[in-house]
Amino acid sequence: MSERFFITAAPQAGRAVLVGDEARHLVRVLRARVGDAVSIFDGSGREWPARVAAIGRDEVALAAGAPLPPAPLPARPLTLAVALPKGERQKWMVEKLTELGVARLVPIETARGVAEATPAAIERLARGVIEACKQCGRTTLMEIAAPRSIPALLAAAEAAEIIVADPGGAPLAVPRAGGEPGGVLALVGPEGGFTPEELAAAVGAGAVRVALGPHILRVETAAIALAARLASSS
Amino acid sequence: MSERFFITAAPQAGRAVLVGDEARHLVRVLRARVGDAVSIFDGSGREWPARVAAIGRDEVALAAGAPLPPAPLPARPLTLAVALPKGERQKWMVEKLTELGVARLVPIETARGVAEATPAAIERLARGVIEACKQCGRTTLMEIAAPRSIPALLAAAEAAEIIVADPGGAPLAVPRAGGEPGGVLALVGPEGGFTPEELAAAVGAGAVRVALGPHILRVETAAIALAARLASSS
Numbered sequence: 001m002s003e004r005f006f007i008t009a010a011p012q013a014g015r016a017v018l019v020g021d022e023a024r025h026l027v028r029v030l031r032a033r034v035g036d037a038v039s040i041f042d043g044s045g046r047e048w049p050a051r052v053a054a055i056g057r058d059e060v061a062l063a064a065g066a067p068l069p070p071a072p073l074p075a076r077p078l079t080l081a082v083a084l085p086k087g088e089r090q091k092w093m094v095e096k097l098t099e100l101g102v103a104r105l106v107p108i109e110t111a112r113g114v115a116e117a118t119p120a121a122i123e124r125l126a127r128g129v130i131e132a133c134k135q136c137g138r139t140t141l142m143e144i145a146a147p148r149s150i151p152a153l154l155a156a157a158e159a160a161e162i163i164v165a166d167p168g169g170a171p172l173a174v175p176r177a178g179g180e181p182g183g184v185l186a187l188v189g190p191e192g193g194f195t196p197e198e199l200a201a202a203v204g205a206g207a208v209r210v211a212l213g214p215h216i217l218r219v220e221t222a223a224i225a226l227a228a229r230l231a232s233s234s
Numbered sequence: 235m236s237e238r239f240f241i242t243a244a245p246q247a248g249r250a251v252l253v254g255d256e257a258r259h260l261v262r263v264l265r266a267r268v269g270d271a272v273s274i275f276d277g278s279g280r281e282w283p284a285r286v287a288a289i290g291r292d293e294v295a296l297a298a299g300a301p302l303p304p305a306p307l308p309a310r311p312l313t314l315a316v317a318l319p320k321g322e323r324q325k326w327m328v329e330k331l332t333e334l335g336v337a338r339l340v341p342i343e344t345a346r347g348v349a350e351a352t353p354a355a356i357e358r359l360a361r362g363v364i365e366a367c368k369q370c371g372r373t374t375l376m377e378i379a380a381p382r383s384i385p386a387l388l389a390a391a392e393a394a395e396i397i398v399a400d401p402g403g404a405p406l407a408v409p410r411a412g413g414e415p416g417g418v419l420a421l422v423g424p425e426g427g428f429t430p431e432e433l434a435a436a437v438g439a440g441a442v443r444v445a446l447g448p449h450i451l452r453v454e455t456a457a458i459a460l461a462a463r464l465a466s467s468s
Binding site for chain 1: 305326329330333334335369370371372446447448449450451452455458459462463465
């Protein structure tokens with residue numbers, strides 16, 4: 001597989017343009033020359049083989065070939081709603097969730113949460129998704145949704161199945177009974193846990209409480225464990 | 235749960251001693267006083283409630299109570315044999331594998347490996363295991379085994395089931411057919427993959443090739459995904 005680059009707009013008439021970090025990486029780090037082969041993807045599931053056509057000061061023009069067949073979408077897309085951990089743990093979590101095929105990450109506002117999903121944080125996470133996609137061969141971006149409260153999340157949930165990580169729950173059954181198609185929504189609370197009210201709201205909306213083993217998992221560990229068990233099996 | 239501390243020797247006649255980092259953390263960071271309650275564990279599965287009895291210059295004497303009932307050991311202990319990733323990724327992986335209940339981590343020497351498991355690296359990883367155990371409530375340390383070659387690993391393997399992560403394998407079935415008791419050994423290669431010879435050696439020793447989803451996982455992601463799917467279900 002040739003080096004992969006993210007494009008913000010699909011090729012038009014076989015022409016595509018790399019800008020910003022992507023262009024700088026290709027030209028300054030990889031020292032690309034006209035005619036070099038690359039792969040480009042726009043985050044919608046499509047990918048194209050391409051060649052460097054022209055190298056400008058801040059952008060690179062590419063000649064794109066025919067699109068590759070798109071990767072199949074998961075039958076049961078997984079949305080993870082997570083009380084974000086801090087700093088590096090946030091970044092790490094996003095990399096892993098992207099690699100493991102999570103469809104969407106929703107930062108949730110909780111009483112005991114430790115990190116705020118500011119617009120700058122969301123922007124940083126979205127950049128992390130692109131980096132991870134480039135590295136792992138994923139062609140559809142993991143969506144980083146706008147942060148929301150648990151009631152707002154649950155009110156808008158369209159998932160066929162809702163799960164909430166809770167040490168008091170039952171072990172997660174995989175594959176799950178029923179198995180009807182539709183997405184899965186899994187909630188992971190902050191280090192201090194959901195409040196009883198938050199847990200009750202989730203259960204009231206139909207969420208099943210699941211425990212993830214005998215130890216107290218960090219937020220990002222619980223999220224990654226759910227992704228490993230639910231995203232790749234869907 | 236009170237703050238947890240690691241002791242290198244089990245209490246004798248109800249007396250235990252904290253030394254080194256553990257003593258410094260209790261005294262200088264937590265500013266403990268005589269009489270304060272803590273929990274202590276020796277990494278063998280045992281844990282004791284204790285009280286600070288005396289604070290010395292470089293150590294803390296503790297009065298230990300009756301041991302707590304030990305946590306049950308997993309029916310199918312998981313050994314992960316991994317071509318270590320570099321730096322921070324190594325550290326991160328050990329934290330997550332400890333939280334997820336992996337019994338043993340064996341660094342393996344591979345043709346395309348990027349990090350050497352030097353004695354200093356092993357020491358650092360072992361320290362990471364203790365830190366993670368303190369945080370997640372685990373009472374039995376994850377063993378960091380001496381590094382070894384794949385042939386040496388396979389020759390000494392006593393696991394009932396051997397798995398090798400390989401993009402060309404079949405999806406991992408959980409729970410696995412058979413389900414007889416005994417441990418599971420799972421091999422994870424370096425970023426560049428196992429060589430055909432390394433893969434053949436594993437398969438020749440009875441390993442089943444398993445794929446972990448459609449994307450190219452980083453070493454630590456593959457290890458954590460296997461831990462999430464095999465350690466907590468055992």
